[in-house]
Amino acid sequence: MAAIAKQLTSENKQKYKTLIELADAHCHLYALQSGAIGDAVAAGVTTMISNGVDTKSNLKTLEIYDGRHVFPALGIHPDYAESMSNDEVEYNISLIRENRSIIKSIGEIGLDFAHVNGVKGVEKQTALFRTLVDLAMELNLPVSVHSRNAMPQVMHILKEKEAEAVHLHFFEGNANDAIEAGRRGYVVSIPPLKSNSRISAIKAIPIENLMAETDSPTANSVPSDVSKSVSIIAEAKGMQYEDAARVLTENTKRFFNISTAKFMRNAGP
Ligand SMILES: [Zn+2]
Numbered sequence: 001m002a003a004i005a006k007q008l009t010s011e012n013k014q015k016y017k018t019l020i021e022l023a024d025a026h027c028h029l030y031a032l033q034s035g036a037i038g039d040a041v042a043a044g045v046t047t048m049i050s051n052g053v054d055t056k057s058n059l060k061t062l063e064i065y066d067g068r069h070v071f072p073a074l075g076i077h078p079d080y081a082e083s084m085s086n087d088e089v090e091y092n093i094s095l096i097r098e099n100r101s102i103i104k105s106i107g108e109i110g111l112d113f114a115h116v117n118g119v120k121g122v123e124k125q126t127a128l129f130r131t132l133v134d135l136a137m138e139l140n141l142p143v144s145v146h147s148r149n150a151m152p153q154v155m156h157i158l159k160e161k162e163a164e165a166v167h168l169h170f171f172e173g174n175a176n177d178a179i180e181a182g183r184r185g186y187v188v189s190i191p192p193l194k195s196n197s198r199i200s201a202i203k204a205i206p207i208e209n210l211m212a213e214t215d216s217p218t219a220n221s222v223p224s225d226v227s228k229s230v231s232i233i234a235e236a237k238g239m240q241y242e243d244a245a246r247v248l249t250e251n252t253k254r255f256f257n258i259s260t261a262k263f264m265r266n267a268g269p
Helices: 002-019 036-042 055-064 086-098 118-138 151-160 175-183 196-204 223-237 241-255
Strands: 022-027 045-051 070-074 105-112 143-148 166-168 187-190 210-212
Touching: 022 187, 022 210, 022 223, 022 241, 036 045, 036 223, 045 055, 045 105, 045 223, 045 241, 055 070, 055 086, 070 086, 086 118, 105 118, 105 151, 118 143, 118 151, 143 151, 151 175, 175 187, 175 196, 187 196, 187 223, 196 223, 210 223, 210 241, 223 241
Parallel strands: 022 045, 045 070, 070 105, 105 143, 143 166, 166 187, 187 210
Antiparallel strands: none
C-alpha cells in the first residue's frame, strides 16, 4: 500500500509539474530528433529559443521555427570563427538581416578560449564577436553569448560596445561576475548541471536576471530537462519550484520579446 501511495504521489507531482509553463532560453533544436519539439511542449516547455551556430544550422533553425513555441536565434559560434570564410560570414550576416522580423536574438556568438589556435585564433574570434555585437545593436536585437575561459574578455567587449540586451548563456562566471552582470542589467541562463560556483552565482544575482536553459543536445539533454535547471535555481534561491518556474518563464519571454497575447484571444470584450 505504502509503495502504491508513494507512486501515486509522485505521479500527481509529475502531472502537476507538466501544467507549469516552462521556457528553455537556449537550445539547438536542429540537432535533436524531429519529435523533440512535440515532446517538450507536452512536458510544459511552451517556449524554446533555438540557436544556430553556423550556416547549415542557421538555415535549419529558420526551417523549424514555428513562432508559437519555437523562436529562432541566428549566429556564428566562436568555434567556427577560424574556419569560416569571409564570404560565408557575410552570407550569415545577410541571413540575419533578411530575417530580422522573426529572429529573437543574435546567438550563438561569443568567445571560446578552450578551443582556439594561438594569438591568431583569439584575434579572429574577437573580431567576429565584435562584428556580431555591432550587428545586434544596429538591428536592435539581443545577443545570446557563449563564454568559455573568456569571461573577462566577453565582459570587457560588451561594456566597450555599451550593449544592453545581453544574455550570458551556460553561465560560467563566479559570484562577482554574476553581480556585475546583474548591475549591467544582463540576463544569465543556467543549464541543468549543478556546480558550487554556479550556485553561488545564482545566489549573487536577482531572480529577475535569471533564465533556465538546457543547451540541448549538450550532455544528451532535451528541452524538457529545463525543469532540472529550474529546480537548481529554485533551490539556490530558497523558492518553491512553481514560483521559480513562473518568474523564469516570464523573464525569458520578456527578454526575447515574446508576446503571449495570441494565447489570450478570449480575454477581450
Ligand atoms: Zn549552445
